[in-house]
Amino acid sequence: MLNAAHPERPDALTWVFLGLGLLLLPLGLYLALAAPPDVNQGYLARIMYLHVPGAWLGYLAFAVTFVYSLLYLFRQDPRYDRVASASAEIGLVFMGLALVTGMLWARPTWGVYWTWEPRLTTTAILFAVYVGYFLLRGAIEDPELRRKAAAAVGILGFLNVPISYMSVKWWRSLHQTQSIDLTTGKIHMDPAMLQALLLNLVVFTFLYLGFVRFRGFLAALEERKEEA
Amino acid sequence: MLLRLEALSKRFGRDWVIRDLSLSLDRGEVVALLGPNGSGKTTLLRLMAGLLKPTRGRVERQGHALFLPNPPAFHRHLTAREHLLFDLAFHGAAGDWEGALKRFGLPAELPLAAFSSGMKKRLALARLTLLRPDLWLLDEPETALDQEGRALLQETIREARKGASVVLATHDRALAEAVADRAVWLGAA
Amino acid sequence: MWLLALRDLRLEVRDRAGLLSVLAFLGVTLFTMALALGPEEAPLRRAAPGVLWVALAFLSTLLSTRAFALEVEEGTLEDLLLAPGGKEWIYFGKLLFQMLLLLPLSLLALFLAAGLFYLPLEKGLPLFLTLALGTLGYASVATFYAGLLSRLRGREALLPLLLFSLVVPVVLASVRATAGLLEGLPLEEVASWWQLLLVFDAVYVTASALLFPLVMDG
Numbered sequence: 089m090l091n092a093a094h095p096e097r098p099d100a101l102t103w104v105f106l107g108l109g110l111l112l113l114p115l116g117l118y119l120a121l122a123a124p125p126d127v128n129q130g131y132l133a134r135i136m137y138l139h140v141p142g143a144w145l146g147y148l149a150f151a152v153t154f155v156y157s158l159l160y161l162f163r164q165d166p167r168y169d170r171v172a173s174a175s176a177e178i179g180l181v182f183m184g185l186a187l188v189t190g191m192l193w194a195r196p197t198w199g200v201y202w203t204w205e206p207r208l209t210t211t212a213i214l215f216a217v218y219v220g221y222f223l224l225r226g227a228i229e230d231p232e233l234r235r236k237a238a239a240a241v242g243i244l245g246f247l248n249v250p251i252s253y254m255s256v257k258w259w260r261s262l263h264q265t266q267s268i269d270l271t272t273g274k275i276h277m278d279p280a281m282l283q284a285l286l287l288n289l290v291v292f293t294f295l296y297l298g299f300v301r302f303r304g305f306l307a308a309l310e311e312r313k314e315e316a
Numbered sequence: 317m318l319l320r321l322e323a324l325s326k327r328f329g330r331d332w333v334i335r336d337l338s339l340s341l342d343r344g345e346v347v348a349l350l351g352p353n354g355s356g357k358t359t360l361l362r363l364m365a366g367l368l369k370p371t372r373g374r375v376e377r378q379g380h381a382l383f384l385p386n387p388p389a390f391h392r393h394l395t396a397r398e399h400l401l402f403d404l405a406f407h408g409a410a411g412d413w414e415g416a417l418k419r420f421g422l423p424a425e426l427p428l429a430a431f432s433s434g435m436k437k438r439l440a441l442a443r444l445t446l447l448r449p450d451l452w453l454l455d456e457p458e459t460a461l462d463q464e465g466r467a468l469l470q471e472t473i474r475e476a477r478k479g480a481s482v483v484l485a486t487h488d489r490a491l492a493e494a495v496a497d498r499a500v501w502l503g504a505a
Numbered sequence: 506m507w508l509l510a511l512r513d514l515r516l517e518v519r520d521r522a523g524l525l526s527v528l529a530f531l532g533v534t535l536f537t538m539a540l541a542l543g544p545e546e547a548p549l550r551r552a553a554p555g556v557l558w559v560a561l562a563f564l565s566t567l568l569s570t571r572a573f574a575l576e577v578e579e580g581t582l583e584d585l586l587l588a589p590g591g592k593e594w595i596y597f598g599k600l601l602f603q604m605l606l607l608l609p610l611s612l613l614a615l616f617l618a619a620g621l622f623y624l625p626l627e628k629g630l631p632l633f634l635t636l637a638l639g640t641l642g643y644a645s646v647a648t649f650y651a652g653l654l655s656r657l658r659g660r661e662a663l664l665p666l667l668l669f670s671l672v673v674p675v676v677l678a679s680v681r682a683t684a685g686l687l688e689g690l691p692l693e694e695v696a697s698w699w700q701l702l703l704v705f706d707a708v709y710v711t712a713s714a715l716l717f718p719l720v721m722d723g
């Protein structure tokens with residue numbers, strides 16, 4: 089996923105990912121809209137085609153940030169940091185999409201926009217961690233210290249995922265009586281629905297890869313300008 | 317070879333403070349860094365100490381370096397005795413702290429808040445003689461010192477070079493000529 | 506590590522201003538919260554664990570900033586960094602210093618809360634264990650971030666933001682464990698929260714100690 093040290097323009101692979109993503113996006117949307125409505129939830133279930141890939145890639149993106157932050161701290165090569173921060177940025181966008189679509193879905197389904205369900209809470213915490221990640225980056229002028237500090241936040245923040253999840257899960261189970269679990273509201277999928285969902289997942293993954301590579305390229309340009 | 321700098325460059329923001337500097341230093345050598353304010357003397361010392369990372373180039377260092385900032389840094393609520401005892405213990409070293417204080421003419425039980433800047437300089441030198449680093453990095457060690465203090469400083473540097481080497485940044489040509497084997501001139505930025 | 510912690514403790518005691526402000530903060534917070542939520546006994550008692558742990562969370566941010574602010578103000582952090590031996594010992598020393606202050610302070614907070622919020626204190630030892638595990642959770646992350654941000658302006662604003670998103674599990678687990686103990690739940694039910702705290706503490710002390718030398722260097 090690394091770009092060359094001093095690229096002049098985004099490389100071919102970046103364009104391929106972006107192109108495939110953008111080309112397939114209308115197809116994904118078409119399949120999503122053409123898929124049969126859910127038995128229980130009707131047309132509302134269609135929000136899933138955006139929600140699930142968004143959340144999935146958000147987590148993937150933060151995992152990538154985690155790995156590249158570790159690599160940066162041990163190898164001290166700014167390229168790793170560029171990938172980590174690009175991935176966090178795109179991850180924040182996807183995660184935001186997942187949170188918003190989730191809330192839109194929750195309102196008619198559960199009657200509330202928000203509930204302290206473990207997965208939701210963990211996601212919100214993770215979202216806050218990466219907002220902090222970018223505030224921190226903005227606050228540090230020295231590039232080296234900025235990269236190191238960001239890497240530390242990227243690592244500690246991601247380690248927190250399983251622990252937060254467990255804590256919120258127990259917290260609710262011991263406390264609240266009402267229980268809304270995403271897994272109990274499981275949608276049994278029609279093959280057409282599954283197809284549409286998987287295609288959208290692939291489309292989003294392409295978009296993610298393309299965006300991260302493109303963002304990494306922009307970051308490299310920015311850095312070069314800063315140096316000149 | 318105690319210290320080797322290879323094509324060292326350091327930039328803060330957009331400004332290059334040090335460009336392409338190479339230097340090597342053997343045990344027993346004393347080098348003076350000369351140059352006007354803002355020419356990068358302190359930055360170079362901090363790079364040598366490893367407190368700063370070079371933007372480009374490399375610093376290779378063997379042995380243990382200590383940096384004496386100007387003005388020296390101490391906790392004002394500790395006494396000279398407590399400070400030296402802590403430093404010795406924290407560095408895992410042993411030394412005659414009472415003798416060192418006596419030699420530099422310092423009171424042991426006075427909190428450092430009551431020390432003058434010259435006394436703090438003396439304490440910083442006493443601290444270095446106790447901790448015995450391989451590389452002494454002194455930033456304007458002569459400032460704030462009186463005649464007697466300067467004599468002590470020269471004596472300390474001459475003693476230090478027996479087992480270690482010294483790099484001092486200074487504006488005092490006479491001091492540089494008296495103690496240093498070589499001088500490195502840093503131009504204005 | 507003990508050396509550093511004990512020296513810091515001595516500095517803190519001699520400085521007085523810092524400790525006094527911390528104590529004042531603790532007293533004022535608990536007192537104001539009690540006024541705001543009172544005067545009926547039942548709601549006060551229900552809110553007490555939450556109030557206690559939120560107060561302790563802010564307390565640990567205050568303390569951790571101080572642990573490094575003193576070094577940075579005086580310029581002595583570099584002396585520590587130049588000492589031979591691993592830099593992780595600086596982290597452990599600072600962490601120990603925080604715990605040495607946080608433990609008595611959290612006990613004090615517990616007694617204050619007991620007085621103001623009508624809490625029963627029969628289960629002294631399990632309560633103390635909860636305090637120790639919870640404050641260690643706070644301090645492990647707070648010390649790391651305070652060190653990381655020590656060379657930065659505006660750290661007072663950034664630290665809570667970075668910190669609180671990470672310590673959510675500690676807040677939840679500590680509050681639940683404390684509430685459980687105060688309500689007289691059997692220890693087995695509280696033990697799972699202790700386990701969670703223990704996992705958090707172990708993960709973050711280890712991760713911070715490993716990362717600390719990397720981020721402090723250069």
